[in-house]
Amino acid sequence: MDKLKLGLMHPGAMGSSIAAALSSKYQTGWLSEGRSNETRRRANEAGLKEFVTLDAFLDQTDILFSICPPSEAVKLAQECIGAGFKGTYVDANAVSPATANEIAQLCHRAGISYVDGGIIGPPARQAGTTRLYLSGEKAQEIAQLFLGSVVEATTLDGGISSASSLKMAYAAWTKGSSALLLNVRALAKSLGVEEALLSEWALSLPDLTARSESAALSTAAKAWRFAGEMNEIAATFADSGLPAGFHKGAEEVYQRMGQFKDAKEISTNDVLKALLEPEIKGS
């Protein structure tokens, strides 16, 4: 068999959708060791070939995609490189340019190619929703794999970590502003002026109440991994000499929401309570 054009260690919702975009044209695979039935279901739906040992998986993988919680990105690279991976390493995680450069250095020292990636949009189920930004020497080669798929792959000029830079700046607004809005509603609740605030919003910022509710419901179950992303973003601002406080605040907001990991049927009020009572409700 041909080597895997895309090997993915742990297919989550996003990763499996990126892999599925290639699996009809190329060999793609995953590593099942220690993974849940839910991950197996996703891997099967995405059409990925199963490998049961890390050695066999890495040996057969030409291009390895790392798509994992940001706080795990360096560890995953160390694990794969330490186990002797010899192909091209694509880190498509929401990490700071500094973290991307650290992984690039690990690859460089091991004599393997590094490509930096940043994914913007929801898991790729249909064309036009999800973009994979790529930077670095072999970015164009990776982008071409996705031609004609539901994933729009775009290469970026600039430094090797441009894709991570763009992802940080983009998520700094989307996830940062959602955390800010939830923090504001929690403040109003704490001060006994939540109804007054919603009335004022209805007059002067009429979309904001719905937006705050959507922020609560759409982030709660994923907040546990957003906290690490906010930490990467705060570091990115600090490295550029810009105020990092917004995303230190956002990290704390998402940490307090960590208790909702994979939860269903969460209400806005549950989220506000979790923000206000971290010592009681928090993990």
Place this chain on the structure above:
Amino acid sequence: MDKLKLGLMHPGAMGSSIAAALSSKYQTGWLSEGRSNETRRRANEAGLKEFVTLDAFLDQTDILFSICPPSEAVKLAQECIGAGFKGTYVDANAVSPATANEIAQLCHRAGISYVDGGIIGPPARQAGTTRLYLSGEKAQEIAQLFLGSVVEATTLDGGISSASSLKMAYAAWTKGSSALLLNVRALAKSLGVEEALLSEWALSLPDLTARSESAALSTAAKAWRFAGEMNEIAATFADSGLPAGFHKGAEEVYQRMGQFKDAKEISTNDVLKALLEPEIKGS
């Protein structure tokens, strides 16, 4: 002559518009000592009677409105109370509930009435744009003065500082999100991905580029006084046990923009440069 229903120490753009809303029905006045020609022009347009000494002004004032930069609010109250003011003191500044309570205590110890206020909206030139929220024992009495004027005065239940609480929560989003958005654009510029970010925004968040430009142009000239307001808001979050980092970051953003005080013809790029080079461009 009747005593002043509204005395205003230093008529700025907002204060003079609030005073003008009453000047056709009631005696209103200002203190000209040490003020600029620009302030005199505003006071005359608002129809306010001039007083030249603090003693005469306070002696003739029944209801004193404090509308000033947030960092001056306590000092102004101390000055008026120290000089023997004996009427009702209305603090309508963007201050934390703790600061409002501090001013309430100063009034209480001096044996005078305190009303807490919070203004939401632009300077009141026409009906329907600007709301004056009021809380405390005599809030209803103050609200009635504005019946039929361009200022919509609304009383709030809850504690004596509810009006300040509402103002903090409201401005935490409006001014906090503007600062966040400017910080994000400055980050993208610093990392060399500004064009890529604007292209991605055009695809997925099409109003955001215009919004970031509007945030730059509408806040730059006023940023010098927003910094103090962000400081009050950060303290309000901390007092409620909520993350204060967002508004510590916002305070820093507006401090770096302080150089644009009263400036005209500012570009978005000027603002981004000021954020990125505070040590060169900052005051």
